[in-house]
Amino acid sequence: MPSKHPLPSYLHADSLGPWGSYLQQIDRVAPYLGSLSRWIETLKRPKRILIVDVPIKMDDGTTGHFEGYRVQHNTARGPAKGGVRYHQDVTLSEVMALSAWMSIKNAAVNMPYGGAKGGIRIDPRKFSRNELERVTRRYTSEIAIIIGPNIDIPASDVNTDEQVMAWMMDTYSMNIGQAATGVVTGKPVSLGGSLGRREATGRGIFTVGCEAAQHIGLDIASARVVVQGFGNVGGIAAKLFVDAGAKVVAVQDHTDTIYKPSGINVYALLEHVSAQGGITGFSGAESLANDDFWGIESDILIPAALESQINEQNASRIRTKIVIEGANGPTTPNADDILRENNILVIPDVIANAGGVTVSYFEWVQDFSSFFWTEDEINQRLKHVMREAFASVWQVAREHTVSIRTAAYIIACKRILMACEMRGLYP
Numbered sequence: 001m002p003s004k005h006p007l008p009s010y011l012h013a014d015s016l017g018p019w020g021s022y023l024q025q026i027d028r029v030a031p032y033l034g035s036l037s038r039w040i041e042t043l044k045r046p047k048r049i050l051i052v053d054v055p056i057k058m059d060d061g062t063t064g065h066f067e068g069y070r071v072q073h074n075t076a077r078g079p080a081k082g083g084v085r086y087h088q089d090v091t092l093s094e095v096m097a098l099s100a101w102m103s104i105k106n107a108a109v110n111m112p113y114g115g116a117k118g119g120i121r122i123d124p125r126k127f128s129r130n131e132l133e134r135v136t137r138r139y140t141s142e143i144a145i146i147i148g149p150n151i152d153i154p155a156s157d158v159n160t161d162e163q164v165m166a167w168m169m170d171t172y173s174m175n176i177g178q179a180a181t182g183v184v185t186g187k188p189v190s191l192g193g194s195l196g197r198r199e200a201t202g203r204g205i206f207t208v209g210c211e212a213a214q215h216i217g218l219d220i221a222s223a224r225v226v227v228q229g230f231g232n233v234g235g236i237a238a239k240l241f242v243d244a245g246a247k248v249v250a251v252q253d254h255t256d257t258i259y260k261p262s263g264i265n266v267y268a269l270l271e272h273v274s275a276q277g278g279i280t281g282f283s284g285a286e287s288l289a290n291d292d293f294w295g296i297e298s299d300i301l302i303p304a305a306l307e308s309q310i311n312e313q314n315a316s317r318i319r320t321k322i323v324i325e326g327a328n329g330p331t332t333p334n335a336d337d338i339l340r341e342n343n344i345l346v347i348p349d350v351i352a353n354a355g356g357v358t359v360s361y362f363e364w365v366q367d368f369s370s371f372f373w374t375e376d377e378i379n380q381r382l383k384h385v386m387r388e389a390f391a392s393v394w395q396v397a398r399e400h401t402v403s404i405r406t407a408a409y410i411i412a413c414k415r416i417l418m419a420c421e422m423r424g425l426y427p
Contacts, residue, residue, distance in 0.1 A: 204355020
């Protein structure tokens with residue numbers, strides 16, 4: 001029977017893209033929500049979508065225009081929280097899905113946040129530092145009507161860093177006439193950023209990877225790891241696995257795919273990427289065709305690039321024991337089914353890469369209290385949160401005989417929808 005309240009066309013699963021994948025994931029969890037399922041439409045409709053024009057004066061004197069987005073998916077459990085990415089392929093579907101995954105992620109690890117995401121359709125490699133600063137400040141001014149330390153807290157994401165967050169914080173602060181360090185996270189430590197934030201997502205991936213390996217009897221010290229994406233997430237995770245005795249046998253990024261069965265020198269590769277901007281040209285491994293990456297045999301595969309990288313075309317070729325999703329939405333629902341049929345354990349993004357938002361929460365708390373913790377304290381708190389979240393998800397997966405992803409969604413959706421039910425509707 002058709003719904004009495006059909007979704008707007010841009011929210012419909014038939015639009016596919018990342019938002020379509022998210023809607024399929026929500027439909028899969030619906031049978032496990034009990035009486036709370038009557039609120040499920042709330043999860044299929046972002047609370048607020050803001051699309052802005054970002055005009056700036058270019059270095060050559062012309063006026064450039066860029067499209068910017070900020071989507072707040074749900075705020076039932078607290079202020080909206082989520083990053084801002086700069087990428088030439090940013091779309092509304094992508095930002096909506098990312099905001100929704102942030103809602104799920106925050107609830108899955110029990111952070112007192114809702115979900116949000118932002119983005120600007122721009123290739124930052126093609127613009128000067130001054131132009132990127134002007135884009136950042138204008139974008140911040142345009143979305144300032146819906147952000148704030150207690151409303152919506154942006155953070156760094158793909159192609160945005162501590163400097164971009166500093167510009168955002170300064171712009172917002174100047175507009176309200178006072179320093180507001182808590183308006184963003186991922187800032188430089190000198191401006192109220194947290195120690196351990198830069199490594200947090202990679203450290204979280206490593207932590208849940210160790211927990212998952214223990215459950216299936218995999219010895220990390222002898223594990224073969226392959227990584228897609230070698231930036232702040234994939235690179236840090238790779239280093240931590242190597243430090244624990246594992247060997248990274250293959251890496252892929254936007255510039256190349258490299259392979260070395262005896263193990264790549266990750267520290268040398270990190271230095272190379274820092275100097276060259278990518279893995280291409282690295283002399284310590286052989287170059288492969290990009291499509292060959294998915295057929296490399298491993299024990300742990302970490303997709304830490306962009307969404308929908310594991311799909312129906314390549315999922316059946318993957319030969320690994322554990323997939324740890326470092327990126328947001330890297331596996332399509334159909335590919336998820338293929339991996340499960342092949343007995344590959346998938347640790348979903350909403351748990352695996354939640355280390356970043358967890359330490360962002362620590363940063364936000366520290367900014368409000370003006371009391372800062374040591375890096376060891378941060379890392380210990382992060383490890384505790386990630387282990388507790390993983391243990392809860394693993395237990396639910398066993399209770400319902402469902403995938404780890406579905407279990408994470410059961411926990412997260414129940415927490416969100418319980419908040420919706422308790423708060424009710426106003427007016």
